Amino acid sequence: MNRFFPPSRPRAVQGGLVARSKRGAIGQQWWSERFVAVLEGMGMSGRLQRGRTYARKGQVLSVDVDAGVVTALVQGSRARPYRVRIGITAFGKAEWAAIERDLAGHAWYLARLLAGEMPEDIEEVFRGIGLSLFPAQARDLSLDCTCPDWEVPCKHLAATFYLLAEAFDDDPFRILAWRGRAREELLDNLRAARSDQPPGAADSAPSGAPLEDLLDSYFSVQGRLPRTLAPSSSTTALLDQLPPVDVTVRGRALTELLRPAYERDEAPTTGGIV
Structure with missing residues (x-):
């Protein structure tokens, strides 16, 4: 049998977290x-709507x-605030090692993350190794609240979802922290992976040096260029530069058959425009 609880007014709160969005x-x-859209796509939109009022109040x-x-305290109609818990699977060490390896391999991802921004296609990195950054379905989350409402999510959970979305607005690294990797640890691991170069590479391009310290020498030659031979003016010399060609015609090598034609092109001619 479904229990029925009459409508109640939440107790007024001083100093609560107020959503910036008023409408x-x-x-x-x-x-x-993306986070809110995923949740609303799970059929939670009705409860999320009721949670907006709580979040804005x-x-x-x-x-x-x-x-x-994610844990939260939400003041309802009772004297004691309700305890809210939103659980999600945190990725393990091996999974994060694969994620960080892929992120460090792309300068674009590294630059955006170091700038405190979330790359718009970062989900592709997670998807490429069989993971999902955001919850894909309702069973990806475990939702608990100490309130007497039997429906999930209740308005207290919904209010927490909205405040969590604004917290993600302020710091996208909280999404990654929720999945098991704190901001500083992630960035330290990305820098370390990015600077893991073959022996001798650091001598010519120190990856840890700030760009402003390299401006004076940025366009200078960083190493000795390989010497190349000047191209030969002889057309028959082109035949001598060919790799071995295992083709014969009537017992003669293909290059020897072509040599007379190259020698004719090399012979001086008269007339023409000088």
Whole structure:
């Protein structure tokens, strides 16, 4: 039997987390919009809508993001705030090693992440090794709230989702931290992977040096260029430069059959425009 709880008004909160968005969608950056869109695509839009009011009124007291779990306190109609938990699978060491290897192999990803931005196609990196950055379906999340509402997600969970989306707006690295890799650890690992060069490579191009320290020598030759021989003016010399050709015609090598024609082209001619 379904339990019925009469409508109740949440207790007023002083100093709660208030959503910046006062109307319309919550979440301005593509990654937070993507997060909310995934959730709404799971059929949660009705409950998320009811959670917007809580998020905009400041009923959420705190939101903490850790590896594999988001915890929050949300003030409802009772004296004690409800404890909210949103769980997701945090990737292991081997999975993060593969992710970081792919990210470090592309200067574009590295530059965007070092600038504090989330590359728009970063999901392709995760998808390429069989992972998903964002939850793909409802069962990818474990949702818990201490409120008496039996439906999931309740408005307290929904309010947390919206405040979480705005937290992702402020710092996209929180998404990665939720999946198990903190910002500084990720960037340190990417820098280390990027600077892992073959022996001698660091002597000619120190990857750790700031660009402004290299401006005076940026366009100078960084090493000795290989010497090349001047091209021969003899057309028959081209035949001598060919790799071995295992083709014979009536017992004669192909290059020897072509040599008379090259010698005719090399002979001086008269007339023409000088």
